[in-house]
Amino acid sequence: MSKVAVVYWSGTGNTEAMAHFVAEGAKEAGAEVSVFTAAEFSADKMDEFDAIAFGCPSMGAEQLEESEFEPMFSDCEAKLKGKKIALFGSYGWGDGEWMRTWEETCKNDGAVMACDFVICNEAPDADAETACTDLGKALA
16 A cells, blocks of 8 residues: 655645545545645655645745745755656646746656646536545555
8 A cells, every 4th residue: 555645735724625636535545645735745654655735725826835845845855866756736827837847856756656747727516526536546
């Protein structure tokens, strides 16, 4: 049984909702799943998991949330090489540039992308819910 971590930051609850669908998908696929907020996770926990889903909404000028999520993720970057991960998040404006930039960073760090990232505008609709569940299954 694989161990999957779902790590997220959410300001409005949209990315948090996505995180729960990701966790549900991983559980359906047989994984042991732990869900963490960005404040609860650190690079020290990376080795405890076979795969990790990171979720963060677009903030400011299409960037990761800067006070909690970005510092935590920056600390985790050194442990991304060879790690199976997936990315998800919500946005209220723009076209997903923050996610494309984030994915490129992860690839450059040597992460193994389990699937394409999942983004949704505002709250997840039925299509986004399914995509998040599928993302979780891909991680398991």
